[in-house]
Amino acid sequence: MNMHVISRPISISSFRVLLVILLQLATTSDSSLDSFIYVGCSQISYAPGTAFESNVNSILSSILNSAAVSNYNNFKISNPGAGAGDTVYGLFQCRGDLSTSDCHDCVSNGVTRLGASCVGSTGGALQFDGCYLRYDNASFLGVEDKTVASDKCGPIGDESDLLTRRDSVLDFLKSGGQFFRVSGSGKIQGLAQCVQDLSVDECQDCLSEAIQRLRSECGSSAWGDMFLGKCYARYSERGYTSKHENGDDVEKTLAIFIGLVAAVAILIVFLSFFSKLFDSKGGK
Template sequence: MALPTRKFSSPFVIFLILSIFLVAPSYSGTDTFVFGGCSQLKFTSGSQYEYNVNSILTSLVNSAMFTSYNNFTMSASGGFSAVYGLFQCRGDLNNRDCNRCVAKALSQIGTLCFYSTGGVLQLEGCLVKYDNVTFLGVEDKTVVVKKCGPSFSSYSDALTRRDSVLSYLEAIDGTYKPFRISKSGNLQGVAQCVGDLSPSECQDCLSDAIGQLKTECGAAKWGDLYLAKCYVRFSEGGYHSHAGKNKRFRHLFNGGSSYLFLFIFLFNLV
């Protein structure tokens, strides 16, 4: 993807431009906002760090044309911090939809995290993150989103099916499956780890998320639990969280820079 040679006043302007061409309006099932946040630290326009962020984010959207996960590092030089970045798409997306989702996420994170040294954004179909503190290969089970639906009116059978779905998502069959889906009747579930985790770290993250989801959501018709490096979701029939109705930022720490997650309502970026 050829980039213009002119200097951009913002490291994210390029992604706002790219999104016009790459992102279809309201891509159902992939571009609904789930969570996001920005580092409280800012960088200076025209700095080497700005160039590094541009390079990382360009690499992310380009790579999403060919694969569902990748990470990149721009090494520290001349007194400027390194930049680390990754993207991951939901395991059932094809390359075209993955690329569209990542481009959409980058256009939104550029607006929300203007000049921030780090940012993270999770849409229904993809995750993007960059930072000046390494997070690659680091297991992180911080709870980022926890939401539960209304309870079943008669839930004995529903609980059995829910437990069956979640047990399947947690099961180990000797192969590494960072993306997992399961179904029992009209109750379905999905789970995914971020691709920088090892198989054992992925399993540990999912087991923790599933255990918390069972405890917190009880007999709910749907439940979402996003940890920093994995998520588990289940839903019964047509019921689900419809996360995009209220754009929501929460607070997340990951051992380095602190991320400020604000609560934003009636703020439509689509």
């Protein structure tokens, strides 16, 4: 009895496309430098087509251009012919361990997001995982700001020594004298950073407030973020970037999905090969 396996063979190019798509999904599932943390916009609006709008656009352009060569800069822009109330102040800062290229990419996405979120607003601030941007019609440069902008705490940790390690990390972050600080103890890692328009003493005061709030509000949580107006402090079991508590479930589900699809694709290629082999031998 002759048996013919009838199937449509999958091409190698199609298989490669499938793998590329899956790899892209796997990559984008991880937290990236432009992971959104918060955005805030002034409730005061400006009229379109005014000198102030031109100055806002100039600030955002200056921020983007400067990020190509630096990880921090601040600006004061008042174009010729503009009134005293049309002056715009702005700054950007990237995380202290970023390369200039990564900084520019983060700021580029930040400028786009901030411009779209705060259309017509006289001020706006945006924090990504890797960079911070702000502009306003009132000068904020060199002014300490300990207002809570965003605070999040993860689930309670499983390990008995989590609190001890967390406190060790936060103590080191509090004692450092740099604008960007990192620390680690076992699985717990942390970082802290001030905006560089502050003085060293102002930075220390801001971080002391952020770290105190982390201790009191996040307790024995596995991770915690405390972002104030001009500084932040973070700790996590997963490194510098905190993830939502269901992040592991998402990654596991994606890994299983990729494995199943890859197995099916290999099976199709295997059956296609034997189909051609049977056909070439007359189905014997």
